Amino acid sequence: MAAGTSAASIRSANWRHSKGAGNLSNVHLIDHPLIQHKLTMIRDKETGPKDFRELMDEISLLMAYEVTRELPLQEVVVETPICKTTAYTIAGKKVGIVPILRAGLGMVNGILRLIPTAKVGHIGVYRDRETLLPVEYYCKLPGDVEERELIVIDPMLATGGSAAAAITFLKDRGCTSIKLMCLLAAPEGLAAVEAAHPDVDIFTAAIDERLNSHGYIIPGLGDAGDRLFGTK
Numbered sequence: 001m002a003a004g005t006s007a008a009s010i011r012s013a014n015w016r017h018s019k020g021a022g023n024l025s026n027v028h029l030i031d032h033p034l035i036q037h038k039l040t041m042i043r044d045k046e047t048g049p050k051d052f053r054e055l056m057d058e059i060s061l062l063m064a065y066e067v068t069r070e071l072p073l074q075e076v077v078v079e080t081p082i083c084k085t086t087a088y089t090i091a092g093k094k095v096g097i098v099p100i101l102r103a104g105l106g107m108v109n110g111i112l113r114l115i116p117t118a119k120v121g122h123i124g125v126y127r128d129r130e131t132l133l134p135v136e137y138y139c140k141l142p143g144d145v146e147e148r149e150l151i152v153i154d155p156m157l158a159t160g161g162s163a164a165a166a167i168t169f170l171k172d173r174g175c176t177s178i179k180l181m182c183l184l185a186a187p188e189g190l191a192a193v194e195a196a197h198p199d200v201d202i203f204t205a206a207i208d209e210r211l212n213s214h215g216y217i218i219p220g221l222g223d224a225g226d227r228l229f230g231t232k
């Protein structure tokens, strides 16, 4: 912490879920102190795959709490040991989680701990190392995917090509309710996804500075898939 900066002032500046972040109307920045703390640890190049996986899991759980904030509720009658009362349960469409392979896999379990009945579809997209363009190589989705509230997950939103392609793929299959959740986003990726899919809300725990000439997020955390699976 910089000398003279109080923890309270940092906390009050950071403790928010702000919509319209980065001047883009569909971007939600979720920067709760617990998330910021864990993000700092996950960025650290000394953090090995075991801790990296655990941190991604914990951050995903914390973010899922905000991403699902708008889920509709329905009134139900419940009988407590004292009396009958009206209470609420989740209503409307069921949830589907769609990780973009590989790195999105690291976010699945954290979300499933909050929404254990969600179904999980998988879309395999990798970035061509030369062109940085997305290449699809796998797809397996729940049979009723078009009826679900979908959360597409990928820790890294860099050029935005992979996420935009995955969302297009889902829309081509009739999906109409889609959110995108990532850990780190570059301004370039946020702008690209919002331009391609203005109907999709994007949730991120940080908006970094920019992309480098290899399409990596600066400062970022490096290659998320390699760090998650130890494949460097």
Ligand code: PRP
Pocket (backbone or CB within 6 Å): 100, 101, 102, 103, 104, 125, 126, 127, 128, 132, 134, 154, 155, 156, 157, 158, 159, 160, 161, 162, 163, 189, 215, 223, 224, 225, 226
């Ligand atoms: C990473 C990341 C995203 C993509 C982001 O995947 O997990 O899917 O890059 O980059 P973009 O926004 O420029 O498309 P990568 O292609 O490295 O594949 P991996 O998950 O198999 O490592």
Ligand code: URA
Pocket (backbone or CB within 6 Å): 103, 156, 158, 215, 216, 217, 218, 220, 221, 222, 223, 224, 225
């Ligand atoms: N994919 C990653 O894993 N990291 C980046 O910084 C950009 C794309």
